[in-house]
Amino acid sequence: MILASGINNSIVVVVLASAVVYGTPLLYAALGELLTERSGVLNLGVEGMMLVGAVLGFWAVQKTGSLPAAFAVAALSGAALGLLQAFLVVTLRANQIVSGLALTIFAGAAGLSSYLGNDLNVADQPARHQFSAFLPHGWQTAPFVGPILFDQSALVYISWLLVIAVALYLSRTRPGLNLRAVGEAPDAADAMGINVSAYRYVHTVIGGAFAGVGGAVFTLWITPQWVDGITGGAGWIAIALVIFAFWRPVLCLVGAYFFGAFSGIPFTFQARGILTGIPPELFQSLPYVMTIVVLVVVSTAGVRRRLGAPAALGRPYAREER
Amino acid sequence: MIRIERRLEQPRWLDVAVPLGSILVAFVVMTVVLLATGHAPGHTFWRLLVTGFGSMFALNSTLVSATPLIFMGLCAAVAFRMQLFNIGGEGQLYMGAILGAAAGIAFGNASSFLSVTAMIGAGIVGGAAFALIPGFLRAYLNTNEIITSLMLNYVAALVIDYLIFDSLSYWRDTSTPSAKVFPQGKILPDAATWPVLHVGALELPFGLVLGVAVAVFVWVLYSRTRFGFEVHVIGDSPRAANYAGMRTRRKILAVMALSGAIAGLGGASQDGDFRHTLDPRGLTAAGYGYAGIVIAALARYNPFSVCLIAFLLGGLQNAGYALQGADFPSGLVGVLQGLILFCVLGGELLLRYRFTIDRRSRRVEAAA
């Protein structure tokens, strides 16, 4: 027993456990963005959607005391923004990059999420309820795997189910096949009778919903409080994560926890008094620097890597364009 | 059935009507939002207008707000023109502020002319160098500049925080006991205060004048020079640029450096014109970089439009800060900016495409 708790207190286990924690919002957002990008839409508004999901999810739990309701509200608010993005990008055929940035400015810190947060008076208060670990105590304290896998909240387990669901959806179902066609060759899909616009709309909305939940992971579990700009760039890391994962769901999970580790390390090291001579900002910059490094590696590793991207990503589709 | 057909020509009047119309629509939507959240729209807008432009004091404050926006708008416009999405203006501004402040402190005993010039140079170098990181990664390692430049924003914010709050750096004021406990930046010496030009009762910060000068420079560069020609070709069709023997990679570096330099100059201006110290909290809270992107998109990347729109948006931001409080919705500025941008994007559609309502198909159905 003593040995077990010793292992469970080791730096490795603690870092891995925190990797799962901090990686979870990234995973939700990345899965959603993966679906959106598979339909050919580049959604740069993820950060904004996460922030709105975070604030409205928090507000819902304060108002109703119900975590399922908060989860639903976060998803719906993200979906609503996803709908807006879909409208701009699919129907109005706006430049997807500018549109995504506009959405982030609109919804982000110093935007809608801040507006709502202050208007709804949700600042400076702890959550009424929060997601927390619920599996049997014996499981949670199991050596090594206990803290990492079992001492986690429902949000983590739901995210694992979603990874499996998305993976199966893409590879084994007909709508998944159609989705991949829409993202790779929309003219072929259109000629074969698939409604390209509908697929893009639906999957952008779903992506928004996932992002909204991802934001709520902060306010309903990790922190759990609302602060302006609480996601701290997680949405952008999620976008990089999708590229890192080759647009494949299982790799998203690996990548999310990889990046999550870098977010968790500053707190862990500081709490342990490790490497105190090194300024905290250096640690805090790790996730961002790692994102750049990873992106560079992925982009230079030959042409093959770029073949992973859905070929029609970022370009509007117009049937009658001569 | 409504059909969308690509326009063959773009009537000139749409060039003006669409942005104006977009702003109008944005205000209408904003009205709805305000009403829905229990604020009085008319009153809110009126207060915005008056606080932004309604008096000489307001105008001068607006010019202060507009100065960084001009730089950031130009920073974005210069890069976006070539389909180079430099989102890192924010971080490049911080870097310019850091180096600019260092120059200001270092040349404390020199003449004002020398000090200001050094700050300008340092700001340009700081911003340009920082922008060359994503530039190099894009040009030679084919890495998407959107994410790299954005990540660097967060890194730069951490650097500037570190310099003032977590270290006893060159920039930190350690002169008084209280300064040792409550971290703040060294106040820049008087020589490093940038001059103000008085035109009647208007007070034009030196940075503002510089910004307009940069706008003119950019306009000439992009519309009258070989450099600008290549930028247009590369932005329109990288394949055609390759075909024509243009050195795309070098151009990417050059344009990113220019973009970053402009942002860095904006950062130096913040030190020399307004804050007179390296001010992490103030700079990071302001979000000039993102506002600059909105301005550049609204201005359709035209340097003179950037100046005009920066002025208008500066008034808006100025009013927003001044009015901040319990009875005025915070985040309003961001929301309004975003709304305007959405409406502009929608308006773009009107410029490129034409809507025709097809009544004939209904008639055909009836005949069948």
Place this chain on the structure above:
Amino acid sequence: MAAAVELRNITKRFPGVVANDGVDFEAAEGEVHALLGENGAGKSTLSNILTGLYHPDDGQILLYGERRVFGSPRDALDAGIGMVHQHFRLVPPFTVAENVILGDERGEGKRFLVHPRHIERRVAELGERYRIAVDPRARVWQLSLGEQQRVEILKALYREARILILDEPTAVLTPQEAGSLFETLRVMAHEGRTVIFISHKLNEVAAVSDRVTVLRGGKTVATLATRDTTARSLASLMVGREVAEVERTPREEWLGDVILEVSDVSALGDRGSPALRGVSLTLRSGEILGIAGVAGNGQRELAEVVTGMRPPTQGTVTIDGKRLRPGDARAAIRAHISHVPEDRLHTGVAPSLSIASNSVLKAYRSSRFAWGPLLRLRAIRAHASQLIRHYDVRGGAPELPARRLSGGNLQKIVLGREFDGQPRVLVVASPTRGLDVAAIETVHTQLRKAGSGGVGVLLISEDLDEILALSDRIAVMYEGEIVAELDAGAATLDEIGLLMAGGKADAEPAP
């Protein structure tokens, strides 16, 4: 034979052009019906209307006597119309089987889950029955263009299309593959299906069709039984005037020194696989060297290596005895190598920029058009105006964006610009693709003039008629190699066709 498809009074307008103007068309069950017309006559538009991609502004569509309205491609597919497009509508990373079942909502298609094995078997069966076998598990991007076309046909057969439309299907085939395709079409017609064959090539129409409808300028000109026509009669119907048959005009035997030498050049393609394998050729000034071959056998990469757009992995390009810096387009331009690229709209010009800007796309650095770093805008405008006048470019003024020009006029601008540079070597790729007859004549005249003027011309084309008509010598490319060099006067269509497909010629290749 009953009418399977009937189009009555179909009209379709696009900005600036009436593509179909009151077109009447009718095809019967069990026949192969050719739709003939030159480029721009409205054939593709008509077929897009029939497959639900476009909505007609006026007119009716009848299938087996019944009025039909197609709101989308799905409606046309459900009605039993299958189409093989000129530019394939395939998803490159998908397997053949996945492409075949894409969007199919009947029976099997209603299932939520996808069972690959089952489909692969069906696809293999179909392939064997119609003699168009392809490996169902292969990924489409790995297939040759001829095999990709078979996938397109399999798609239609899988859906039990009663009416099959093929748009310029032989563009990507060797003469032998084309013959094999015609056999397949005849089998289908024999089964009672209707095959509509769109083409601008007279010999194909004669070879495969029962009846032919000629379109000109968006209108139906005639519908005749094929056996009642001759190549000449069809040609004049297509063009509206008497046309001389395309003949090789004998040129003066003036050939200068070797001006361009390509030595043992190898290069990689876009996907990282070898596109050129040890290619060598020489070009003399005043000579027109035709490079024949099916698209995708390395021609584009060859053009790009010679013009510096693509660095070779080995080998050299020498012009006038001087080695060209590899992969440096500017060096090639300075060495007076001009290039009319295959993709004129997206590579040859910057489409959104003005015609004036595009007219100096390469020359803007010279002192004619620049004063130090500044551009001489007025000189550029004047130059563009001059080009427009000299080459009779319609529909363009210097300040309008280049993409406003029609294909032929755009090509004139590109050609004019490239000639203006006083080239020593001119590399042209597919110069007359998509152009109408008048424009084709202009381009051919200009190329011959260049040859007479001492320019060495490298003519890359998929159009064998064009190659035979213009070239002095012909080199055939297959899978990244030059498999033969022939004297144009002695070469025959059959021989070249065989070589293009990788077969071996009987005679010794000319030195």
